[in-house]
Amino acid sequence: MREFDFDAPVERRGTWSYKWHEAEDNDVIPLWVADMDFRTAPPVVEALQRRAAHGVFGYVAVPDEFYNAAISWFHRRHGWDIDCEWIQYTTGVVPAVSVVIKALTQPGDKVLMLTPIYNCFFSCIRNNGCEIEESPLIYHDDATYTIDWEDLERHLANPAVHVLLFCNPHNPACRVWSPEELSRVGNLCIKHNVRIISDEIHCELVMPGHRYTPFGALSPEIQNQVVTCVSPSKSFNTAGLQAAIIVCSDAQLQVKIDRAINDNEVCDLNPFGVEAFIAAYNHGEPWLDALCHYIQSNFNWLRDELLRNLPMLRITPLDGTYLMWVNCSALGMDGDQMTQLLMEKAHVQVNPGSMYGDAGKPFIRINLATQLSRLQEAAHRIITVLSMC
Template sequence: MTNKFDDLITRRGTGSYKWDEPEGDDIIPMWVADMDFRVARPIMDALRRRVEHGVFGYTLVTDEYYDAVISWFSRRHGWTMRREWIQYTSGVVPAVSAVIKALTVPGDRVIVQTPVYNCFFSSIRNNGCDVSESPLIYAGGLYTMDFDDLEQRAADPKARLMLLCNPHNPAGRVWTAEELLRVNDICVRHGVTVVSDEIHCELVYDGHEYRPFASLSAGCLANSVTCCSPSKAFNTAGLQIANIISADADVRRRIDRAININEVCDVNPFGVAALIAAYNEGGEWLDSLLAYIKGNYTALCEFFAGRLPRVRIVPMEGTYLVWADISAFGMTSDQVTERLLTEGRVMVSSGTIYGQAGEGFIRINIACPRERMMEGLRRMAAVLPR
């Protein structure tokens, strides 16, 4: 029986950042976080209808858009938000940047839990703020939060925000309600607002549950701003649509000002149409996707256990990004990444771009047809020491 996710779609030569940025047409790209799968049929149909209209002027975001967002999060995640809480923009990175601009002044400190998504660092520094790194604890092949260190950093008088990654990229953790409530307790006591990047929220596997940070308590809702998008789960990153959610009217006013200062207040009609279709009709496709990626992950773990046993795979509770401990090789992350690229012709991400805590790791994107993933893994095994 064929699976739609097994289709080997040619992306090279289409202006794909993932495929066309690497130099060489023989490279398998397993780095930047987008998927090699066609989007769900309802999204294709919605975009086709919009294209056939033939006029692509400035976009008015209507009630249908807000209703789709509210209904999806209520149905899938038990969080019923209000329309007025939602502010749209062109992506989660612009969203995070706008929130930082809105809620800090240059010289303030923003806490991150490293290793963490590399754009956090640039968003903080581009707004004139300083990064305060609170490394996660890595022990026994698992990651946990260092709450003592977080407490110390939150107590810093210059600390204003904490950027939370929920689920966490690249460590793959889906934070529990208990962990998130403890984060909020620390941050509230020290006057630190939590900015929760929840772009990977749909990509969670059996045995784990994504809990929207703001849904956990009245205190979490009052002390947080959530940034989310269907782009990772539904493979629509190029359509550039995201939402910022805050229950505080004054915070929203400041964010609205920052969005306009940053000139990311307009969105395109295709992003709007895709979000509505994804949230209203994409659930069944998403469930199938999760099952397929989980199969990829299982196949990868079996492969490494047999062919590259010195590599320790960190459990992937969420995302489609495998975080692999390669420290046993005695090489830096950059050295391993370079060898894989130049000798193996497979491109992965070096752990060092996620902060110094990422040294000794690489990140592997497995959101691709299994045949392609397995070829990439075989190339890795051919050039890395057993």
């Protein structure tokens, strides 16, 4: 028997799951918002059970173990050495991105992004009174994405652009950026005096054969240009417990970030978030490795099944994340129409690509982090409906 059984059924109806909300009283298969239908790693469950058994859930003084868990994990697994003073904590990666934007910008500044990109970034920028500047990624015939270097540099040279909001690995383009690509982005940002916020929440969801490079690990100069926002929550399925860190080596900027965390009132973690964070980074590695293999085999199965029946679809290769990015334009539909059709006729809930900016309009995003049997049922329904189009 395998050590971790990701095929084991888990009933999420009746647990107030956001992902399963629309599916509560019907046969809808939810393959949309990015959380997973798997139980988290056993050491995380055990740590939470021990904490729950204590029965007292007052305010938390975040302990040294929290910082040490992150420092040790990034050193061991990714070769990135983080100083304890560089770490600040907050209630999630979106709150982290928002406070760093606040610390780095004035209202009216432009924040640049490589689009399509994670939907909440758009509101993070607007909520801080800043303007969105987009450099669309290049979409190739083989459905892969690369950076448009000329366009990126043109935007970075705009004096109104103060920040590049970056996603590594990239949601939804499924790219795990290479050290060469990251160095080139980092050096261009240094040249044009643009700070980088790197959201690395998907950094553990990297498929076998690919390797995540922490942006800050590239060189001391690039480390000083980048503020990294990260959490084990995406990869260990603990997003509802709300704990994340901001890694910033610039002491002056740390002070501004601290101010922004307090201004936004996102300075208190909850006891369960702290427990899960420590247990995941200290003891979660074997489970995580097994998870990534499971996700890759889900991706391979669904890609092959969809393309065998609907060869006109274009599916982006999965370097990282657990999100399949599917171009439906050859079916004569955009992603919004496809999302609606799949919900109404197949009872399968996906995300429309338009959520991730105009560059995402022809696409849908399918969450692969569920039991294979559920994915197989969803594929059967999708193929039946689309074969009639």
